[in-house]
């Protein structure tokens with residue numbers, strides 16, 4: 266239970282210190298845009314990288330995030346495992362935050378030993394079984410390499426498959442849940458968003474609704490799906506029944522590879538950064554920015570925004586379902602104990 270306690274204490278202390286105003290709790294950071302794959306629905310591998318931040322500059326960014334109140338930092342890209350200095354960056358991050366990365370898994374088998382000690386959660390993307398995944402990812406053997414990476418990683422760190430639901434792969438959603446069960450890892454789903462510079466594969470219509478309902482039913486039967494039940498019911502309510510959710514994009518901050526904050530959110534700005542995080546007083550910015558128009562926006566269902574938007578520390582059943590149960594399940598699953606409060 267040490268990890269549970271430390272998650273609670275760190276988040277609680279950082280939110281108390283913020284005195285009740287708006288502040289980001291979760292941060293996402295792209296370490297680069299470059300990638301070894303060419304996914305159809307993804308705009309990022311198509312971008313040129315500017316000069317990337319050094320480890321010292323990454324630390325400067327992290328210290329700004331700590332001051333802003335962030336407790337969870339997730340790294341992504343592009344492909345984060347392409348960065349040679351990933352272990353150094355993660356080491357610094359793990360001293361300050363609960364950490365995760367999301368990777369396509371190609372390089373995981375070679376890199377897991379050096380990064381696992383600094384990770385609380387590892388997401389490996391899989392969008393279908395076998396050829397379907399390879400076709401969406403644009404490179405043959407991507408499925409095989411991702412599964413190999415999961416097998417290499419799962420005894421060292423808690424792992425979850427991260428699956429992006431597109432118009433092409435809705436029939437494989439249950440198969441991915443089955444695969445997660447067979448591999449003894451978790452699984453998380455997100456609905457693809459249509460970026461202007463990628464293929465438009467956002468799923469829609471009755472088929473998406475049926476897929477979300479099937480995933481909700483599997484979740485209720487105990488499948489290792491990390492999204493909350495409310496995640497699925499909220500998306501179905503908004504997109505199919507006209508009952509909107511209140512989006513709170515201020516709960517999640519995204520920072521681009523140069524250290525610039527993406528405001529108001531990842532999707533609406535298509536990950537275009539603006540001000541450097543170390544140049545601004547984030548708490549002041551967060552409490553003067555006009556979030557009003559975005560509270561009514563229900564355009565994307567990215568879990569990194571929707572889950573915190575739904576979360577309430579005053580709802581005990583929610584705290585149990587979202588925080589305590591998943592962590593206890595991971596601890597019970599026999600994951601290596603040195604990861605707990607290392």
Ligand SMILES: C[S@@+](CC[C@H](N)C(=O)[O-])C[C@H]1O[C@@H](n2cnc3c(N)ncnc32)[C@H](O)[C@@H]1O
Nearest residue numbers: 306307341342343344367368369390429457458
């Ligand atoms: C941009 S990738 C970066 C990390 C790594 N390269 C990977 O694929 O896991 C992070 C996540 O975004 C997802 N993603 C890609 N295109 C997306 C889209 N159009 N809408 C929603 N998620 C998307 C990927 O499937 C992946 O799970």
Ligand code: SF4
Nearest residue numbers: 300302304307343369
């Ligand atoms: S989704 Fe990930 S693996 Fe695919 S191109 Fe984008 S960054 Fe690369």
Ligand code: SF4
Nearest residue numbers: 512530562564565570
């Ligand atoms: S629902 Fe709208 S405001 Fe909220 S994160 Fe998605 S695009 Fe941004």
